[in-house]
Amino acid sequence: MLRTVAAVLIDEVAPFEFGVVCEVFGIDRTEDGVPPFDFRVCGERPGEPLSMSVGAQVIPRYGLDALEGADLVAIPAFTIRDGYPPAVLDAVRAASARGATLLTVCSGAFLLGATGLLDGRRCTTHWRHAAEFAERFPEAKLDPDVLFVDEGDIITSAGTAAGIDACLHLVRRELGSGPATAIARRMVVPPQRDGGQRQYIAVPIPERDADSLEPLLAWMLDTLETDHSVASLARRAQLSSRTLARRFAAETGTTPQRWLSTQRVAHARRLLEESSLGIDEIARACGFGTAALLRHHFRRTVGITPMDYRRTFAHR
Structure with a gap:
């Protein structure tokens, strides 16, 4: 007792x-x-x-x-x-x-x-x-x-x-x-x-030791709603898929898809805090496509559901 x-x-x-x-x-x-x-x-x-x-x-x-x-x-x-x-x-x-x-x-x-x-x-x-x-x-x-x-x-x-x-x-x-x-x-x-x-915990863009992928990373951030594949990213960077994966790991410490997922979740956090968009709209705007996929990645990264996050952090 x-x-x-x-x-x-x-x-x-x-x-x-x-x-x-x-x-x-x-x-x-x-x-x-x-x-x-x-x-x-x-x-x-x-x-x-x-x-x-x-x-x-x-x-x-x-x-x-x-x-x-x-x-x-x-x-x-x-x-x-x-x-x-x-x-x-x-x-x-x-x-x-x-x-x-x-x-x-x-x-x-x-x-x-x-x-x-x-x-x-x-x-x-x-x-x-x-x-x-x-x-x-x-x-x-x-x-x-x-x-x-x-x-x-x-x-x-x-x-x-x-x-x-x-x-x-x-x-x-x-x-x-x-x-x-x-x-x-x-x-x-x-x-x-x-x-x-x-x-x-704020999720900043991972630090990079080199700037060779800087234009590509900036473009990816501007087009989060687009369905990016490693092959399409490699074509834009004018690299082979294997070379892109190697440089991406060296400069960001992770893979292209994991980096994209992290940045999409970070964008979803901002929209949940600052906008009145519905979960389906936020999912599309961030590139997850469906609310179910957004919830999956959001919970895995942040630890709670998007709605629970909005209730706590939304700007009133």
Whole structure:
């Protein structure tokens, strides 16, 4: 049962991510049918201020000994640094050994990674930090596409609002959908979101080391609605199909058809955000031809359906 929650803070803590943990576990919502939590804000030196990433301060009321008996140890985001306080790492390891569930929000995964507890475990963090995280913790099984990963005793979440998803998921898992929905309603957020981080990542045109295909790529972008084949592209570039494929891979890192599909999905995203065109019209304008084909490629690339994407990102 989820009763005692300890939030562990270090210097340069991020206020939003810390606030997410406070909103879900630190506010008395018993009048809404949510069981009360014993919520503890913990630091290495209780009563001493810790800096926040926005120039403010926060003072933990409890020391690291308050992690003892905690059902959940939450680690919010903070400014990434080379090393982490050894006493904090030891306290988190000890809490895990006692059977506590560990939850991180955004860059909090870096502290958990430094404990070694993520070695061999699936996890996630903010997509902007994914490469650095993978380099620092090669034994961890990073999935940068998802909003959160539930490994049972360890839950890691992606950037900012994904921490809300992870916290509500944990409440739902431990206490049921009623308390999770009640908290979400008070926070005015969806009880559960679909998709992953891919829907929030801009998809730029891949960088190229050479410019020999630049005119062809520009023409392809201008004619996305056209049914391009490798043979027709090779004829336009005045190359053999084999030579085109080799140069395309060298300059874009992928095949002509995959590059086209990525750019068509990117164009579909823009139309879903900025236009009132129907899905069939968008499919034709992007070169997919049918709504079914658009949905297939869109979901594979972005992680959610075109309609779900439009509901979230359309300009009102």
